[in-house]
Amino acid sequence: MMFSLSRCGLCMCVQRPVLLLAQKRHYAIPDEKRGMPLYCDSPFGVEASEIIDVRTPNEFEVDHIPKAVNLPVLRQSEHHEVGCLYKCNQFRARKLGAEIISKNISGFLSSHFIDKESDYHPLIYCFRGGQRSLSLALVLSQIGFKVSVLKGGYKNYRKLVQEQLKELPKGFNFNVISGLTGSGKTLLLHTLHQHGEQVLDLEALANHRGSVLGLEPGVCQPSQKYWESLLRDRLSSFDVSRPVWVESEGRGIGRCFIPEEMFKAMCCNSRKYVIILPLDKRIHHIISEYRFWTVQKEDTITCITNLKKFHRDKKIEHWCELVRKEQWEDFVKDILTEHYDKAYSHSQKKMLSRSCDNSVEELLIPDLTPGTLSDLVKRIV
Secondary structure, three states: OOOOOEOOEOOHHHHHHHHHHHHHOOOOOOOOOOOOOEEEOOOOOOOOOEEEEOOOHHHHHHOOOOOOEEOOOOOHHHHHHHHHHHHHOHHHHHHHHHHHHHHHHHHHHHHOOOOOOOOOOEEEEOOOOOHHHHHHHHHHHHHOOOOEEEOOHHHHHHHHHHHHHHHHHHHOOEEEEEEOOOOOHHHHHHHHHHOOOEEEOHHHHHOOOOOOOOOOOOOOOOOHHHHHHHHHHHHHOOOOOOOEEEEOOOOEEOOEEOOHHHHHHHHHOEEEEEEEOOHHHHHHHHHHHOHHHHHOHHHHHHHHHHHHHOOOHHHHHHHHHHHHOOOHHHHHHHHHHHHHHHHHHHHHHHHHHOOOOOOOEEEEOOOOOHHHHHHHHHHHO
16 A cells, blocks of 8 residues: 655645755755665664664553554554555555555654654665555655665564574573562572673563562563563573572463573573571562552452462452452461462472472571672672
8 A cells, every 4th residue: 555656746735745854955856866775684783773663552461572662653543544444445445445554654754754864774674674664764765765675574673583482592601590479580580681681581581480470560560472572572681691680480471471492591501599587588688579459459469369269269268358458468478488488399390290300599688688688699699
């Protein structure tokens, strides 16, 4: 659904914004052949000023190249309308698509591109690297920008992500930190990062703390596809000659699942550590870190009821009553000892059964103060 470009220039819907933009940037628009976009086989390694995803917002939400901006040349309803018409009459659909795309690009020229300098170099992609990406790329190229288009579009990008997630983890040595819930594993990761270590915070990427109460109210997790995009992006930033610190996880972190090769590498290509912290310190840490659950009690109770498949109704009601009465220390202590500790120990046994080396170094600490964690980092790095 691409608008036509004649020797004299762009269609009238986009011609005026293009001329204004060219004048503002002092570009010459010669009558001879204008610039054409370049095609690249991969988005990785392209030195682009900006990555532009021209697909619909719905497509963008499901997955996109990290740090890309969404400038949809066809919005969801428009894409549906043109698509339906295309099944009946391809010629009319192309005319309608050209009309809508031209109007949308005109708006982007005025709002998004008007202040871009002459050295601006965008990388543009759509679903297959076809008409939607080429439409915007042609306009920007003829203005005078250097423009790249991803060959094969998002489909090509997604294939590359899947391929790299099978190979990238194999090149790293992982230092895996385990410990019962509330032991401060995430705090230790943050301290390691502050000391210049390479840290892969899987729970941060997944927007989930890895337990039944791990999803903060009002927070959404990424889709599985975008989670994998974020994971590939983070892994590709690491130096393979240095270890990567990561928290021990099950395959699933909420609705996000660790890819098989990544999970294997965490089990086999790793040194393992376990934090041992006194129970009372764990309780206080959890109350402090999960404070949102003490404010939104009904949400907490709803999550507790999801444990019915693991515990009898009497135990579930006991926990709910402790929440209603705001007896937080009693609630946290009981749910830790009766549920979380048992579940975590079981998952760690399963992980160790897949490991090539079952040895685990114990890290005994009295508390989670910054000084204690800094001393611990100096001891293990």
